Amino acid sequence: MSRSAHPAGPRHGDVLPEGHYTAPPADLNGLDPRVWARTVRRGDEGAVTVGGLDVRELAEEFGTPAYVLDETDFRARCRAWREAFGPGADVFYAGKAFLSRAVVRWLHEEGLNLDVCSGGELATALAAGMPAERIALHGNNKSTEEITRAVEAGVGRIVLDSYQEIARVAHIAKGLGRRQPVQIRVTVGVEAHTHEFIATAHEDQKFGLALAGGSSHPETGGGPAAEAVRRVLMLDSLELTGIHSHIGSQIFDMAGFEVSARRVVGLLSQIRDEHGVELPEIDLGGGLGIAYTPEDDPSEPHEIAKRLGDIVARECEAAGLAVPRLSVEPGRAIVGPTAFTLYEVGTIKELEGLRTYVSVDGGMSDNIRTALYDAEYSVALVSRASDAPPMLSRVVGKHCESGDIVVRDAFLPADLAPGDLLAVPATGAYCRSMASNYNHALRPPVVAVADGQARTIVRRETEEDLLRLDVG
């Protein structure tokens, strides 16, 4: 690799470190609509606005770091998913991506259902008035308390994940005099990632019950999944409504869903043959990808709906089954693109011949994805426009950890200075929900903006909050 210094100095972007594959963008002030929330613009003065509000004013009012969420975009994405799938299907928003009471109300108003996977998420959903029948409870180790709360509330679906759980939910439902609708989560032997999938993946994971196993071929299913079906069908307090499969995350290639749908439908036809029942539902999970950088090219909801609908219809026709009601569970694809994290630059360190380290006032406590998954993000200077040349940068946080990286490789204007505001787009999913108090960081607020109004929907933590947990 060439680390030869650029004659104009290392702050100039044409000296690329090994493995860096993109050239500086043509316009450092540009805001690519693929990665920025719908109402984000660069205003006349050069500063960025969202929902008609200047980010400098948002920083002034709410402080930094802060997650800024474009409510207009969130609702538009909900509607796009709802309309794409139509009245014959259900869209469950995966609450683990980001959940708050305001978000639950938006989902309710926009006609979406909600996946929860813990007592805390269930409590949030119920507190915000989501009708219980539109809630699904997930998880590979739901506690007795969580199951009891869900059955008592009357959740529309519990997704069963183990033999023990079948017995546990049946026992609790029976005790409460209920017949609880359930699905069985199966592992179909497909593992899907961004650009590729493996159709013969080992079922070496904690979730679900394997289709494969026993002496049967994976397409027909003779393994733990079929055994789970037999057990559930014998229990009066459980109503088996369908089969559930979730194959991965940040997926762009739909081919993995095709194999998954074929295998799930294969199980439905085996259940019909063996038990004489046609289950009315299938759920193909979530995992649809979003653009974190302009190189990513996700599909639109209507394309996804058409692909999935066609696959299921074709497989059912081949198996001679009526087409079941389909559900999907996008989390990231709804909330991910709707928010950005607003940071203030604190220090700037130029490492000659390498890159420039730009330290912001947050880091791995508000975005663990870069450290945890090697995730890629983009970043822009948002408090002003700049005509300065590009500077190869690494945006890092303020934590005591050298892996505390927010954006590994980015180009920022070479005149960047302390006090400037940076924004990292596409941080709506799995950032606030995975935030930590590492170094006793105070978790940032989530500020929702719409039509020229901003309001806190999750407030910033305070030192008082920290000390309240620390009972001394």
Ligand SMILES: *Cc1c(COP(=O)(O)O)cnc(C)c1O
């Ligand atoms: C995580 C998860 C989802 C949502 O995944 P996204 O990548 O956010 O779309 C959906 N269903 C299940 C069962 C999950 O575990």
